[in-house]
Amino acid sequence: xxxxxxxxxxxxxxxxxxxxxxxxxxxxxxxxxxxxxxxxxxxxxxxxxxxxxxxxxxxxxxxxxxxxxxxxxxxxxxxxxxxxxxxxxxxxxxxxxxxxxxxxxxxxxxxxxxxxxxxxxxxxxxxxxxxxxxxxxxxxxxxxxxxxxxxxxxxxxxxxxxxxxxxxxxxxxxxxxxxxxxxxxxxxxxxxxxxxxxxxxxxxxxxxxxxxxxxxxxxxxxxxxxxxxxxxxxxxxxxxxxxxxxxxxxxxxxxxxxxxxxxxxxxxxxxxxxx
Amino acid sequence: xxxxxxxxxxxxxxxxxxxxxxxxxxxxxxxxxxxxxxxxxxxxxxxxxxxxxxxxxxxxxxxxxxxxxxxxxxxxxxxxxxxxxxxxxxxxxxxxxxxxxxxxxxxxxxxxxxxxxxxxxxxxxxxxxxxxxxxxxxxxxxxxxxxxxxxxxxxxxxxxxxxxxxxxxxxxxxxxxxxxxxxxxxxxxxxxxxxxxxxxxxxxxxxxxxxxxxxxxxxxxxxxxxxxxxxxxxxxxxxxxxxxxxxxxxxxxxxxxxxxxxxxxxxxxxxxxxxxxxxxxxxxxxxxxxxxxxxxxxxxxxxxxxxxxxxxxxxxxxxxxxxxxxxxxxxxxxxxxxxxxxxxxxxxxxxxxxxxxxxxxxxxxxxxxxxxxxxxxxxxxxxxxxxxxxxxxxxxxxxxxxxxxxxxxxxxxxxxxxxxxxxxxxxxxxxxxxxxxxxxxxxxxxxxxxxxxxxxxxxxxxxxxxxxxxxxxxxxxxxxxxxxxxxxxxxxxxxxxxxxxxxxxxxxxxxxxxxxxxxxxxxxxxxxxxxxxxxxxxxxxxxxxxxxxxxxxxxxxxxxxxxxxxxxxxxxxxxxxxxxxxxx
Numbered sequence: 085x086x087x088x089x090x091x092x093x094x095x096x097x098x099x100x101x102x103x104x105x106x107x108x109x110x111x112x113x114x115x116x117x118x119x120x121x122x123x124x125x126x127x128x129x130x131x132x133x134x135x136x137x138x139x140x141x142x143x144x145x146x147x148x149x150x151x152x153x154x155x156x157x158x159x160x161x162x163x164x165x166x167x168x169x170x171x172x173x174x175x176x177x178x179x180x181x182x183x184x185x186x187x188x189x190x191x192x193x194x195x196x197x198x199x200x201x202x203x204x205x206x207x208x209x210x211x212x213x214x215x216x217x218x219x220x221x222x223x224x225x226x227x228x229x230x231x232x233x234x235x236x237x238x239x240x241x242x243x244x245x246x247x248x249x250x251x252x253x254x255x256x257x258x259x260x261x262x263x264x265x266x267x268x269x270x271x272x273x274x275x276x277x278x279x280x281x282x283x284x285x286x287x288x289x290x291x292x293x294x295x296x297x298x299x300x301x302x303x304x305x306x307x308x309x310x311x312x313x314x315x316x317x318x319x320x321x322x323x324x325x326x327x328x329x330x331x332x333x334x335x336x337x338x339x340x341x342x343x344x345x346x347x348x349x350x351x352x353x354x355x356x357x358x359x
Numbered sequence: 360x361x362x363x364x365x366x367x368x369x370x371x372x373x374x375x376x377x378x379x380x381x382x383x384x385x386x387x388x389x390x391x392x393x394x395x396x397x398x399x400x401x402x403x404x405x406x407x408x409x410x411x412x413x414x415x416x417x418x419x420x421x422x423x424x425x426x427x428x429x430x431x432x433x434x435x436x437x438x439x440x441x442x443x444x445x446x447x448x449x450x451x452x453x454x455x456x457x458x459x460x461x462x463x464x465x466x467x468x469x470x471x472x473x474x475x476x477x478x479x480x481x482x483x484x485x486x487x488x489x490x491x492x493x494x495x496x497x498x499x500x501x502x503x504x505x506x507x508x509x510x511x512x513x514x515x516x517x518x519x520x521x522x523x524x525x526x527x528x529x530x531x532x533x534x535x536x537x538x539x540x541x542x543x544x545x546x547x548x549x550x551x552x553x554x555x556x557x558x559x560x561x562x563x564x565x566x567x568x569x570x571x572x573x574x575x576x577x578x579x580x581x582x583x584x585x586x587x588x589x590x591x592x593x594x595x596x597x598x599x600x601x602x603x604x605x606x607x608x609x610x611x612x613x614x615x616x617x618x619x620x621x622x623x624x625x626x627x628x629x630x631x632x633x634x635x636x637x638x639x640x641x642x643x644x645x646x647x648x649x650x651x652x653x654x655x656x657x658x659x660x661x662x663x664x665x666x667x668x669x670x671x672x673x674x675x676x677x678x679x680x681x682x683x684x685x686x687x688x689x690x691x692x693x694x695x696x697x698x699x700x701x702x703x704x705x706x707x708x709x710x711x712x713x714x715x716x717x718x719x720x721x722x723x724x725x726x727x728x729x730x731x732x733x734x735x736x737x738x739x740x741x742x743x744x745x746x747x748x749x750x751x752x753x754x755x756x757x758x759x760x761x762x763x764x765x766x767x768x769x770x771x772x773x774x775x776x777x778x779x780x781x782x783x784x785x786x787x788x789x790x791x792x793x794x795x796x797x798x799x800x801x802x803x804x805x806x807x808x809x810x811x812x813x814x815x816x817x818x819x820x821x822x823x824x825x826x827x828x829x830x831x832x833x834x835x836x837x838x839x840x841x842x843x844x845x846x847x848x849x850x851x852x853x854x855x856x857x858x859x860x861x862x863x864x865x866x867x868x869x870x871x872x873x874x875x876x877x878x879x880x881x882x883x884x885x886x887x888x889x890x891x892x893x894x895x896x897x898x899x900x901x902x903x904x905x906x907x908x909x910x911x912x913x914x915x916x917x918x919x920x921x922x923x924x925x926x927x928x929x930x931x932x933x934x935x936x937x938x939x940x941x942x943x
Contacts, residue, residue, distance in 0.1 A: 135566050135641050138399045140415035141627060144646055154401040156394055192643035211643065240545060266511075266545060295545035299512070301554045301564065308543075308568050310550045324393040326550055326568035337644065346650065349628035 119202035120220035125239040126266055128205070128296050132195045132307050132329035133337060139325075144192055146348045147282040155284050161318030168283025170345055180343035183212030184231040184277030186286045186313050189294070189327050194338055195307075205237060205267075212343040218269050225273045229288050233274035240266040240295065266297040279313065279323065281345045287317035305331040386472070386513065386542055390456040390549055390571035397453075397569070404453050408528045411623030416530055417638035421660040422560030425914035427617050428888065429529020432602070432610035438851060438880035441596035441860040443480045445500045445523025447532045450540075450551050450569040458549075463487065472506060472513065480859050484515050491518050495675055495685050497873040498534050499861050513542040521861070522881050525555070525565060533559035533918055547573040559917030562638050562658035596859060607848040609887040613895050614909065630654075660917055672713040674721055677873060678865050679815035680790055682721050687714045688738030692819045692867045694812060695721055696790025699728040702753075703810045703819040703867075705742030714742055715749050729789060731796060732757035732777075733808050733821025733869065735764035744773050754778055756785065758798055760806030760837065799823060802846035803830065803869075805837025809846070811853055818853055819867045820846075824882055826871025829889075829912065829919045829931035832938075840890050840935045847883040854879060885915050893935045897943065903936050 136143050150166045193211030200206040203221035218237035225234035271292040279286055295310040306328055313323040396404045413426055433439055444452045454476045461471040474482040484506040491503055502520035506513055517538040524530055536557035543550045548570055555565040624631040632654035639645055639655040672686040684691040687706030694701040700722050706714050727749045732740050747753040759779035766775055785796040792814025799807045803822040810819040823846045832838040854876035857863035866874040892911040912928035920928040
C-alpha cells in the first residue's frame with residue numbers, strides 16, 4: 085500500500101496534466117487502430133482434432149437416456165433429459181440439437197479455425213458440419229436463435245499487448261514475440277439444444293462463455309477451450325468443462341458428417357440390468 | 360522535464376494497464392473444482408473409476424498390461440495404504456487448490472510457487488532457475504517441479520516422479536514420465552493443461568485440462584475434504600493390516616484373468632476390445648471404429664534406453680552422514696563422521712582412483728576405517744584393496760561366502776584379508792551410530808548382506824535391488840527368486856515412510872537411483888507379480904518358449920529391461936522358470 089500511493093498519485097497528476105493541455109492542431113496523430121486479427125494475442129487458426137481423454141463414456145458413445153452424470157441439471161432439466169426421444173428429434177428435423185454451440189466443442193470432432201475477415205474468426209466442425217462465427221466487431225444478432233447463436237469475441241489482454249512483466253518481472257522470462265494470452269467468447273441467442281447427445285438440455289436463455297488458449301509441448305501444439313454454460317432454465321449452476329485439441333498438419337482426417345446421433349449403446353432393459 | 364513527463368506517461372499507462380494485466384498474472388488464492396468434483400468424469404473423480412475404464416488414454420501394450428493386472432486390493436497392502444495422489448493425478452482428483460508464493464528470505468523475490476490442497480502432498484514449483492536433481496536422486500509422488508513464465512502462462516515441468524496413475528484404476532505412469540503443466544487464468548477461473556509424456560506406458564502424450572474456480576470460502580488445506588476441520592489439519596495416515604494375508608502378499612490379476620473387464624464391457628454396452636485400444640480411442644474416428652466393431656491393434660511399447668546416468672564418478676548427499684557415489688561400478692555408500700569414513704562396496708579396481716578423489720571431496724583427508732561388501736562381484740569389491748589403503752588400512756567386512764567366492768574366482772591374497780561373519784547379522788558402532796550388517800544370503804548370491812545405518816536411517820541393499828535391471832537371482836551363485844523376494848520383504852520390515860508413504864528410511868540400491876519404502880514396495884510387487892506369472896505357467900505345464908511368448912515382463916521391461924544389458928527380462932524369466940520347474 086505504501087508504495088502504490090505515490091505511484092497512483094503520479095498517475096492521477098499525469099492524467100490531469102494531459103487533460104489540461106490543449107492538443108496542438110495537426111500535432112500528435114495516433115496510429116490507426118489495429119484490427120482484431122492484427123492484434124491477436126493467441127493464434128488459434130488451423131486444423132485441430134479433439135482429444136477425448138475425459139468423459140469418454142458420455143462423448144464417444146451415446147449415454148443412456150436420463151444419464152446426466154457430472155452435469156448440474158436442476159429438476160426441470162433432469163425431467164427433460166428423461167423425456168429425450170431420439171426418433172422424435174430425427175422425425176422433427178432436430179438432429180442438430182447435440183451440435184449447438186454449448187455442446188459442439190465437447191463432441192469428438194475436428195475443427196478448422198480461420199479468419200473469415202479481419203474482425204471475424206470462423207470455426208468449422210466436421211462433426212455435424214457446423215459453423216461458428218466469433219465476432220470481434222459489433223454485429224447485430226439475428227432475431228432468430230440458431231444452433232451456434234451469436235458470439236462476441238475479445239482478447240483477454242485488453243491493453244494492446246502491454247506486458248507488465250517487462251516492468252515488474254524477471255527479464256529472462258520474457259521470450260521475444262507477442263505476449264501470450266487468450267481469447268474470450270460470449271455466445272447467446274442460442275436455439276435450444278443438448279449438452280450431450282443423450283438429450284441433456286440447454287435452453288434458449290443459455291449464455292455460453294468460452295476461453296481459448298494454446299500451448300506448445302513436445303513438438304505439438306494444443307488448443308484448450310474452457311467452457312462455462314449458464315442456463316437459468318435447466319441448470320442449477322454454471323456447467324464448467326474444458327476440452328483439448330491437438331493441431332494437425334493437414335486435413336487428411338477431415339470427415340464432414342451431417343448431424344447424426346447414434347442410439348445409446350445400452351437398451352433401457354440392459355441399462356436397468358446393468359445398474 | 361521531458362524525462363519526467365515521459366516517466367509520468369509510462370506511469371499512467373502502467374497504472375491503467377495494471378488492473379487488467381496483473382489480474383491475468385497472479386494465481387495466488389484459493390481455488391476449487393466447480394461442483395467440488397468438477398463437471399467432468401465425476402464418477403472417476405468421486406468414488407473412483409471402474410476397472411476397465413481405460414478408454415481415452417494413450418496406453419501402449421505395456422501400460423494396458425499393467426492396468427489389467429491391477430487389483431483394487433493393492434491399496435490394502437500396508438506399504439501402499441498411505442499412497443497419496445501422485446502429481447500426474449493431483450489436479451484431476453477431488454481437491455481444493457491454494458496457490459501461494461515462497462519468498463527468498465534475503466532478496467525477497469519470489470523463489471517458488473506453492474501448490475497446496477487436499478490432495479495429500481503439497482508441491483513446490485521452483486521458479487528461481489535451478490536445475491532438476493541428478494537421475495540418481497530420490498523420486499517422490501509429487502516429483503520435482505520447476506517453473507517459468509511464457510507470457511501470462513506459468514509453465515511447470517516435473518520430473519523425478521514415482522510410479523503413479525492417470526486414473527485411480529491402475530492405469531499407470533512410470534518413474535520415467537515427464538509432466539508439463541500450463542497454468543492460465545481467465546477471469547475467475549484457473550485452467551490447468553497437463554501433458555504427460557511417458558515412454559514406458561504411453562504411445563503418445565496424454566493431455567488433460569482441468570479447471571478451478573475462485574473459491575468464495577476458505578478451502579481446507581493439508582486436510583482431507585471428508586474429515587472434520589476442528590482437529591489437526593495434518594493428514595495422518597497409519598498403515599494397518601486390513602486383511603489376513605501371507606507376508607509379502609501382492610494382490611494382482613494374472614494376464615487374461617481379470618473378470619472385471621468383461622463386467623465393465625457388458626455394463627456399458629461396449630465391445631470388450633474397446634478397452635484395449637489405447638491412443639486410437641482418443642480420436643473422433645474411433646466412433647466409426649466402434650460402429651464397425653473392428654478391433655484396433657495396440658501400440659507396442661517403445662524400445663527404451665536406460666535413463667542417462669551422470670557421466671564419470673559423481674556423488675550426491677543421501678541423508679545425515681551418508682553419501683552416494685555413482686559411476687564406478689556398483690553404487691558406493693559413504694558414511695562420513697568424526698571417526699573417519701566407512702564405505703559400503705568399493706566399485707571396480709579401475710575406478711578406485713576416481714572414487715578416492717570423490718571421497719576426498721566429501722570427507723577431506725579423513726581416513727577410510729571400514730569397508731563392508733554386500734556381495735562378492737568385482738563391481739562391488741574391486742576397489743577394496745586400493746581404497747582400504749586410503750589413509751589407514753581399513754577393515755573389510757562381509758559375509759563369509761563373499762570371501763569364499765572371491766577365493767574361488769582367484770582373487771589376490773590381499774583381497775581376501777577380510778573380517779567375515781556367518782550368523783544372521785553383525786553389528787558395529789561407528790561415527791556415533793549402530794551399523795547392522797544383515798544376512799540375506801540367497802537373494803542375488805549366497806553371500807548377500809544388507810547394511811542398515813540405524814542413526815542415519817539408511818539401508819544399503821546391494822544388488823538385492825537394481826533400479827534399472829531385473830534382479831539377477833541366479834542359482835549358480837546361490838541366489839534364488841524365493842530368496843530375492845524374502846530379502847525385499849526384509850528391507851520392507853526395516854523401512855518406515857516419513858509421511859504419506861514416502862521419504863523416511865532411504866534405500867541405496869546396488870545400481871541406479873535412491874529408493875524409499877514406496878519404491879521398494881513397488882520393486883517387491885514387480886518381482887512377486889512376475890514370479891506369480893511364471894509360477895502359473897509352470898503349473899499349467901507351459902514350456903519356456905510358450906511362457907516367453909506370453910511376455911510376462913511386458914509391463915516392467917520399460918523400466919527394468921535395459922536393452923543391451925547382459926541381464927534381460929527374458930533372462931530373468933528363464934531363471935525363475937528353471938528354479939520353479941526344478942522345484943516341482
